[in-house]
Amino acid sequence: MATDASTLRIGVVGYGHLGVFLVEKILRDGPRLGLILSFVWNRNPDKLKGSVPAELILKDLSSFADRRSDVIVEVCHPHIVRKFGVHFLSQSHLMVGSPSALSDPDLNQKLCQASLQHANTLYVPSGALWGGQDIQRMNDSGTLKALFIRMSKHPSCFRLTGDILTDWTEGEGRRVLFSGSVAELCPLAPNNVNTMAAAAVAAGTLGFTGVRGEIVSDTKLRDYHVVEVEVTGPDGFSVNTVRRNPANLGAVTGTATYNSFWNSLLTCKGHGGRVYLC
Template sequence: MFLSFQQNMASSSPTLTIGVVGFGHLGQYLVDRLLKDGPSLGLTLGFVWNRNSDKLKGLVSPELVLDDLSSFANRQCDVIVEVCHPQIVIEYGVRFLSKSHFMVGSPSALSDADLNQNLRQASEQHGRTLYVPSGALWGGQDIQRLNDSGTLKALFIRMSKHPSCFRLKGDIPADLKEGRRVLFRGSVAELCPLAPNNVNTMAAAAVAAGMLGFTGVQGEIVSDTELQDHHVVEVEVTGSDGFSVRTVRRNPAKLGAVTGKATYQSFWSSLLICKGHGGRVYLC
């Protein structure tokens, strides 16, 4: 049975039309929430695109399926949400911002300095907002405030997962499939191209910590076979005059899942914020 959408005509607030790019687990969750809860919140689904359109059959009404992503502008969406792969950000990010606000679900793409600058310029030029969802990052707004005050000195993030949860460039060696092993430690700028689907939390932190940027924020990914049903995200923030904060987040997740369960709700909450904040980058 096709999911259908009925606009809530009784809503007094302006309706925002949302385009969803990607129909993996996260994309399916957002589409489902938009169809079920969107009407009461003034949100309507404008289109859904997936690289394999066959995956949408029987799940999304045909009129909502966008076969050719290059024709996205014809759907006249207020916000476009990417939840599939950094390559889409590279190929379409600037074009999306020329027509709509853009929520980038793969902020690891922003580790490319040239792309980062081009997106910021497009955002400013067109008066659109480039939204970066916090995802699994805890305390992102606090990091941003510390950064904006000029007192942020250092930021370190460690993400620990079962080896089946990593989507790295290249296969995980056999000796990493048992026990705990550090796979990489270094700048987030170096890490993002190696694990683009796993370190979006770190990328969001690098956006929040603009003074440090992707090069200055340090990250570590850890393979741990003990983590059968959750991911662990540790954040260490250092400010001036001896100030420091350390948080540890346990994020429930199925074995092999790239994204933790709590992150799905976090993305939905971020989307509800995307109502336009001018020509700038906005952590949501």
Template sequence: MASSTRSLRIGVVGYGHLGQFLVEKILSEGPEVGLELAFVWNRNPDKFKGVVAEEFVLQDLSSFAERRSDVIVEVCHPHIVKEFGVRFLSKSHFMVGSPSALSDSALNQNLREAAQRYNKTLYVPSGALWGGQDIQRLSDSGALKGLFIRMSKHPSCFRLTKDVLSDWSEGEGRRVLFRGSVAELCPVAPNNVNTMAAAAVAAGALGFNGVQGEIVSDTELGDYHVVEVEVTGPDGFTVHTVRRNPAKLGAVTGSATYKSFWNSLLVCKGHGGRVYLC
């Protein structure tokens, strides 16, 4: 954990919409909340020209340790988590913005072991998940019996690895694209189901194989994404929440999730050697 007498140095890996938002927030508001930018990396560095000062740009991600970050935030792709996650944790706390990568059980275990070995924290942001801490407490107490999450979006908002949406047309309405375990779902829509992955982390007793998910294409959802969570406990206990997250057409991430990510980052001050939902 960094000393409270200095700012936490943040490395940002990825410069899409979310990465740009975080970099701008750190540069503009970071000094007020004890954060400073250590580096930003992107697969295509041309995106930085005229926008980010050269001193902050990291050309080779393998050289991340030279920037001495306290926290590294990944906001680009699960492949980066797989390739660099353990290395990141060997030097810094690591906030995984693509928790769908954790559906790979071997990678999940390797990251947990690395966090423990290096006494670093693997942070998992809640994103668009509502009630994550409550789910985690229910799971930790042994009372969580079932968890189901449905994410509904306009078809232009999905980025799928399988060709199941190429034939969509405006006005077709609602279409269920996939239903099954979150472990099965994450490889199909790795950029769309990070909320489900965060829920699977919260529901540790059930895990990625035990948590059930469904993704729905709906051409009526032009202004927002819908996230429904159904929690089942003992003796007939149930909770059903519905969150409408404002989003533009084609947007993978809802607008409210940006602020949620920023709030999660503010929590990342070191919780040593474990996985922490933030």
């Protein structure tokens, strides 16, 4: 429960680059915005020492409920969503930073049921997705006919489960790594395609199977990621957007996405126990 009517207690699960950013923002700016940290967990707790106040470090994630959070923010790996997502929703709202986990239809259904049962909202941040709310409105009105997303990055920025990119060489140029349904793509690149997963949530009638995605390795993209979205509606309606997201070499997440994620967190104040794109 919140400490008072205007304060939200935030638990952060994961302390990679995005987790560090969020924890620092909450500690610095949270109090004046009505946010305070309830705990921070990381797979390697030693990484938290000296950076996070000792009383906020949670060593055993299974004891998260003892910290009585209003919102739990997952920013680590889809595995944590699979293992703890339903439990998190039984106690608090949940913002899923790894929505690629929702490509598993069984898990997706269980999380939606838990959200409804416990009246806690499953928040899905838009991340690098431009126009997510517009896509959702088209979906809800029945006018969304097709959705395609292409994500192009320097090969050092991909974290793939297979070995399809182990042989890249600097200067090789552009290579299409995968093109197909987002449902098939999420297990291949679970840390890279959360933007596509958010789009699949927005486009609920198409879902993860109906939304098409493509990932492209391009050694020319040394300073930014490129996200292209093609939306198709009825009677020849279409919208194409191109977003260039500044990013360092080797970075999974573009720098602009950090602020997008923070702005999403500021909206997590309860929306009736449902799935909510924020």
